[in-house]
Amino acid sequence: MAENLERDVKQICSRNGNDRTRMMDIVREVQDRFGQVSGQAMNTIAQAVNSHRVEVESVVSFYSFLSEEPKGKFVIRLCNDIIDKMQGVEKVAEAFREELGIDFGESTSDGKFTLEWTPCIGMCDQAPAALVNNKVLTRLSSDSAREIVQSLKQNEDENRLLHMLGDGNNADPLVNSMVNNNIRERGPVIFADLKHGTAIHKALSMSAVEVIKDVKTARLRGRGGAGFPTGMKWEFTRAASGSEKVVICNADEGEPGTFKDRTILTEKPDLLFEGMTIAGYAIGAGTGVVYLRGEYAYLRPFLESVLAERRNKNLLGVSILGKTGFDFDIRIQMGAGAYVCGEETALISSCEGLRGDPRNRPPFPAQKGYLTLPTSVNNVETFCCVARILDKGAGWFAEMGSKGSTGTKLLSISGDCTRPGVYELEFGITVSDLLEKAGAEDAYAVQVGGPSGQLIGEADFHRKICYDDVATGGAVMIFNKDRNPLEIAHEFMEFFCEESCGYCTPCRVGNELLKQRLEAIIAGKGTPEDLDYLEQLGKTVAVASRCGLGQTSSNPVRTSLKNFRGEYEKLVRENKDGMQRTFDIHKALAAGEDLQGRKSVIYAD
Amino acid sequence: MAKPKIATASLAGCFGCHMSLLDIDDRILKLVELVDFDKSPVDDIKKFTGRCAVGLIEGGCCNEENVHNLQYFRENCDILISVGECAIMGGIPAMRNNIPLKECLDEAYLNGPTVYNPSGKIPGDKELPLILDRVYPCHEVVKMDYYLPGCPPPADLLWQALVALLENKPMDLPYEVIKYD
Numbered sequence: 001m002a003e004n005l006e007r008d009v010k011q012i013c014s015r016n017g018n019d020r021t022r023m024m025d026i027v028r029e030v031q032d033r034f035g036q037v038s039g040q041a042m043n044t045i046a047q048a049v050n051s052h053r054v055e056v057e058s059v060v061s062f063y064s065f066l067s068e069e070p071k072g073k074f075v076i077r078l079c080n081d082i083i084d085k086m087q088g089v090e091k092v093a094e095a096f097r098e099e100l101g102i103d104f105g106e107s108t109s110d111g112k113f114t115l116e117w118t119p120c121i122g123m124c125d126q127a128p129a130a131l132v133n134n135k136v137l138t139r140l141s142s143d144s145a146r147e148i149v150q151s152l153k154q155n156e157d158e159n160r161l162l163h164m165l166g167d168g169n170n171a172d173p174l175v176n177s178m179v180n181n182n183i184r185e186r187g188p189v190i191f192a193d194l195k196h197g198t199a200i201h202k203a204l205s206m207s208a209v210e211v212i213k214d215v216k217t218a219r220l221r222g223r224g225g226a227g228f229p230t231g232m233k234w235e236f237t238r239a240a241s242g243s244e245k246v247v248i249c250n251a252d253e254g255e256p257g258t259f260k261d262r263t264i265l266t267e268k269p270d271l272l273f274e275g276m277t278i279a280g281y282a283i284g285a286g287t288g289v290v291y292l293r294g295e296y297a298y299l300r301p302f303l304e305s306v307l308a309e310r311r312n313k314n315l316l317g318v319s320i321l322g323k324t325g326f327d328f329d330i331r332i333q334m335g336a337g338a339y340v341c342g343e344e345t346a347l348i349s350s351c352e353g354l355r356g357d358p359r360n361r362p363p364f365p366a367q368k369g370y371l372t373l374p375t376s377v378n379n380v381e382t383f384c385c386v387a388r389i390l391d392k393g394a395g396w397f398a399e400m401g402s403k404g405s406t407g408t409k410l411l412s413i414s415g416d417c418t419r420p421g422v423y424e425l426e427f428g429i430t431v432s433d434l435l436e437k438a439g440a441e442d443a444y445a446v447q448v449g450g451p452s453g454q455l456i457g458e459a460d461f462h463r464k465i466c467y468d469d470v471a472t473g474g475a476v477m478i479f480n481k482d483r484n485p486l487e488i489a490h491e492f493m494e495f496f497c498e499e500s501c502g503y504c505t506p507c508r509v510g511n512e513l514l515k516q517r518l519e520a521i522i523a524g525k526g527t528p529e530d531l532d533y534l535e536q537l538g539k540t541v542a543v544a545s546r547c548g549l550g551q552t553s554s555n556p557v558r559t560s561l562k563n564f565r566g567e568y569e570k571l572v573r574e575n576k577d578g579m580q581r582t583f584d585i586h587k588a589l590a591a592g593e594d595l596q597g598r599k600s601v602i603y604a605d
Numbered sequence: 606m607a608k609p610k611i612a613t614a615s616l617a618g619c620f621g622c623h624m625s626l627l628d629i630d631d632r633i634l635k636l637v638e639l640v641d642f643d644k645s646p647v648d649d650i651k652k653f654t655g656r657c658a659v660g661l662i663e664g665g666c667c668n669e670e671n672v673h674n675l676q677y678f679r680e681n682c683d684i685l686i687s688v689g690e691c692a693i694m695g696g697i698p699a700m701r702n703n704i705p706l707k708e709c710l711d712e713a714y715l716n717g718p719t720v721y722n723p724s725g726k727i728p729g730d731k732e733l734p735l736i737l738d739r740v741y742p743c744h745e746v747v748k749m750d751y752y753l754p755g756c757p758p759p760a761d762l763l764w765q766a767l768v769a770l771l772e773n774k775p776m777d778l779p780y781e782v783i784k785y786d
């Protein structure tokens with residue numbers, strides 16, 4: 001066995017060119033093959049790629065889909081984001097616990113099953129959902145959870161868990177998934193038809209500078225949420241010194257409540273690849289990388305086949321569409337379950353086979369990105385917009401939406417509404433119109449932009465979805481009157497505490513302190529001063545953190561406090577005697593009383 | 606008008622902060638002109654004789670007596686100040702916070718290489734205060750009004766802060782006076 005391990009691991013390394021920058025692929029393959037990346041495997045990898053054990057270990061310990069300890073043959077990852085909780089995931093969890101006889105974070109003694117919680121897997125519109133290895137299972141109930149375990153015990157094959165396939169390409173044999181697209185509204189940019197190659201063809205008839213000018217004329221801004229002008233980013237990357245450049249597509253859609261890119265990757269991959277190819281032409285890049293989140297691994301075979309077909313049609317590869325000197329190809333880089341990798345510099349680290357640590361900026365990726373090459377990182381949806389702009393014209397695109405936010409936006413809507421799903425709408429739609437479309441007449445609070453966005457109440461429902469008003473990368477979560485804004489904020493703080501990479505103190509410690517104080521307030525032990533404390537600390541975390549995660553992680557607390565202050569004030573009480581209500585002397589003494597063998601005399605009651 | 610009163614306590618600390626207070630040297634004579642000392646290890650007054658303007662707390666809470674004492678101070682002082690690292694963060698005693706209490710006590714009273722303990726028991730005499738599950742910084746137990754950092758806080762810091770507080774003037778705290786270690 002030990003020899004087999006060494007031999008197989010060496011083979012895996014050599015298949016990946018013994019290239020340490022492909023560490024993610026190597027360790028993922030080892031994990032899939034052996035259910036773990038053992039110490040011995042790490043030693044072998046380190047030797048094969050001429051690296052050090054500690055470097056391999058730092059990668060393995062960072063990503064939640066990798067582990068040094070053995071995992072079961074079937075890893076069941078149940079999604080525990082807030083929407084899943086609202087849809088009754090706890091009952092599903094209980095059924096799994098009972099059927100398997102283990103708790104979350106444990107494996108069965110026969111090595112067959114591992115049960116884990118996982119943050120949002122991009123299925124909020126069909127929650128509760130889980131991953132069984134790479135298979136996505138949606139709309140779970142306690143009954144279906146029991147069936148899943150029974151079937152796996154009997155057949156030992158996760159492919160036999162599906163009774164019905166989803167719509168559109170979800171039923172493609174290469175996807176073979178029960179996921180439903182839930183596309184509720186199709187707009188002219190993303191979900192309209194495009195004849196493959198037409199946009200590239202148009203781009204190639206122009207100079208690269210003209211292509212960038214078109215993107216600028218269309219006033220296209222990044223769809224990931226930050227809204228940086230795409231044309232400008234490309235211009236910087238193009239102008240950066242160095243002959244080799246890189247285009248990266250950020251398909252690490254990890255913001256809880258976001259699942260728009262899932263539908264693009266399923267239904268419009270050609271549009272995406274077309275946009276990336278145009279970006280390659282505009283920037284002068286030869287390499288394209290799609291960083292696909294580990295949770296979407298089920299889409300990979302399908303995407304690879306689309307890429308292969310595009311190579312056949314000379315839409316990728318050497319001298320694309322006969323244009324001598326324009327060589328461009330795309331590879332898919334799988335992630336392994338780390339939210340922070342959606343941050344562009346962390347994503348680049350991950351692509352290079354490192355921990356997903358964010359980097360200091362400057363230098364910006366446009367100057368020094370992937371393998372120190374000038375790199376443009378753009379969102380899935382952004383590339384799709386580019387392809388459409390080249391096809392239909394910048395003027396056509398710029399006429400849609402509002403002045404500062406042109407075009408359409410994909411919104412993924414979930415929560416307390418009758419029509420959850422993906423909507424392609426022009427920028428500038430008001431929140432209340434959106435709620436009406438989604439069937440959420442009794443909405444009380446809306447989280448726009450995911451946990452890192454803002455929680456708004458009725459007073460803000462007249463506001464518009466666009467970069468200059470209520471900005472969003474696409475997530476819209478709806479909550480009705482039965483939900484408590486403080487608990488929503490607490491859910492999100494738990495998420496950020498879990499996903500913080502731990503590098504900088506404001507994020508690592510600050511978020512934890514925010515969470516603790518919020519818990520005290522929820523438990524009725526807070527004081528009015530605690531609200532000031534939350535405000536101040538929240539600001540400190542936002543200002544002092546190193547990357548986008550920490551800079552936005554206090555938003556759940558800050559925006560719920562701003563927009564639902566009354567809910568907070570209801571719970572806090574003046575602390576007249578100066579004794580902290582969060583301190584429980586009896587709890588603090590219990591262990592000592594036990595060990596020292598007597599009860600307290602001072603605190604006798 | 607009667608002089609304001611101040612009180613001091615050393616909880617789970619090393620008395621280093623009190624030593625630093627004495628380090629104000631001859632200014633202690635001026636301090637005595639400014640204030641009366643109430644409950645404090647300096648004068649060995651055990652019970653508060655009346656309401657105090659300021660309470661200086663050294664050390665965090667590692668046992669029930671610390672908690673009791675700190676609450677007693679809170680009840681009797683207008684302003685409470687965490688003085689030094691242990692009061693503010695738990696300090697050296699809080700190094701045990703990452704180790705389960707049972708392991709700590711077993712090592713100290715049963716398994717340590719130099720332990721002589723024929724009874725084989727962890728001491729539980731009534732005279733010994735019961736230990737807490739972990740060491741708590743003061744502000745987790747009662748509301749603290751101010752924090753003076755340092756291990757110990759320099760005498761000048763204590764002096765400046767006290768005088769400013771008592772005379773209701775802004776503090777003059779140059780960079781060199783504030784030290785975090």
